[in-house]
Amino acid sequence: MLVDTSAWVELFIKSDKGKVVRDTLKKEKCYTSIVSISEISNWASKQNLYNKDLINIIVATTEIINLNLDISKLAGELNYKRKKKIERWGMLDSFILATSLLYNLKILTKDSHFKDLENVKIL
Secondary structure, eight states, X not given: OEEOHHHHHHHHTTOHHHHHXXXXXXXXXXXXXXXXXXXXXXXXXXXXXXXXXXXXXHHHHSEEEOOOHHHHHHHHHHHHHHHHXXXXXXXXXXXXXXXXXXXXXXXXXXXXXXXXXXXXXXX
């Protein structure tokens, strides 16, 4: 399972949806894209939270998938296609989607941009 930034936020704010994330982390092998680290760092800064602690939790509970040439190329292609279909689709969404496709992982997310995709579990 690839844990998207929005899923991490739900976990960190201790919402009901965050409980689903916590249970998933306990039951399944989970991964996080390196791009989610930057998004969490940004979110934590906006919330006046110490992002190092949050990032340490992510690193301790999931395997981090770094960007590479294959992910980057596929993300560019997906971004071009998805922007035509989904309003406000972003490049970071494309990196998440490309990572999930290349690593054959389902995406755990709250982000409605992914709702039309088969390999997604929406919180």
